[in-house]
Amino acid sequence: MKPPVFEYHRPGTVDEALAMLAEVGHDGKVLAGGQSLVPLLNMRLAAPRHLVDVNWLAELDEVSCDPAAVRVGALARHARVEHDPQAHDAVPLLRQAIGEIAHATIRNRGTVVGSLVHADPAAELPAVLVLLGGTMELARAGDGGRRQVAAADFFLGPLESALHPGELATAAVFPRPPAGTGSAWVEVARRHGDYAICGVGVLVTLDQGLRVEAARAACISVGPVPVPVDLTDALGGQPHDAADWAAAGRLAAEAVDPEDDIHATAAYRRHLAGVLTTRATRAAAAHAAQRAEAAR
């Protein structure tokens, strides 16, 4: 189908965009990559009266790395972040997860911040931000209109985030994991590029002796928001190449509370959370060991 009528606004600066968003309030929606929004419009599942097109805001088109984090501006496309060598070096989980988002064609247009704001419970990036303990940078018109929201407080429910009407998410900050950390992203989808039936991201931190110091996971498609699971109790103190990965899987399977839908039963999703966590912890520990070796 074709999208419904809307009024189109093309601000030239962030301040102009914020003024427009303040004016249109609840009736407005931000258009960035549009790879989730435009399908909703085409299928007439959404009909905002105003679209504020931020594609001309060059000041938001940035990816920067500092010793603490990778900061991704609202206009940085998935493909750019995926292929940025510095971002990959700082937070390898970004490339690991972004490679599983839809297809390369979609990633050429879709934005990282747009995926986060969309807050789809089957999307990869919300889990990545939660797992890393990242933050969202939000702005609204007027003095004191800037605020930061921790990932743990940003995702409220399916397609629901803490972003208020009239606010613009200007950037997402993905902290660098501590030294000795490896990561992995694994997921199962019916077809390559589809939304995952279940997906799991894992961070494993090794100590100097290459034993597991800390491990945690975030699971998608098994709840209304990404489900973080601390796995340190199952793996702590064990060697990087021979830990009880299945115990980590069992912890994750117990922690999630999925529901049945047309794609999978709750029991199958729970099973996947366990199996994928088992695989991801093993892979993340190997990744951590490999990075430790390379740093030597």
Added chain:
Amino acid sequence: MAETLHQTRLVVNGVPHTVRVPARRLLADCLRHDLGLTGTHLGCEHGVCGACTVLVGGLPMRSCLLFAVSVDGAEITTVEGCRTADGGLGPVQQAFQDCHGLQCGFCTPGFVTTITAYLRDHPDPTEEQARQAIGGNLCRCTGYQNIVASVLRAAELQRREGRGR
């Protein structure tokens, strides 16, 4: 209520055009209806099938998920732009003919644009990479085997062409 029209400039296959379109005009519809370039096909209209894929600034994108106004000023390449300078079949199109890479042909424009962009960056793909490259495009006729063969054949034709220069 008459819809507001927005003046929008697009350079399509090297030819500049200025159109006046409603904001909700999808790039695919702008190409087909406003510019008469009906080579771009609309299948699912929600970004799943890949038939409408065109190159925007050289990168493959779904023209059913873009508003024409939102790519104002962009350089667009459609399947019509994937032919040779003298109007013959381009290497990807020639490969599809050689390998019987199409049957009904509906999905073909999206494959041709996607593969053209892919081979520019990956001139010598393996069969596995060829399969990955077309992972975002659906074809309900061929079973894909001949499309994979077409990707490899197009790469061969392009390399040969490169040597001939």
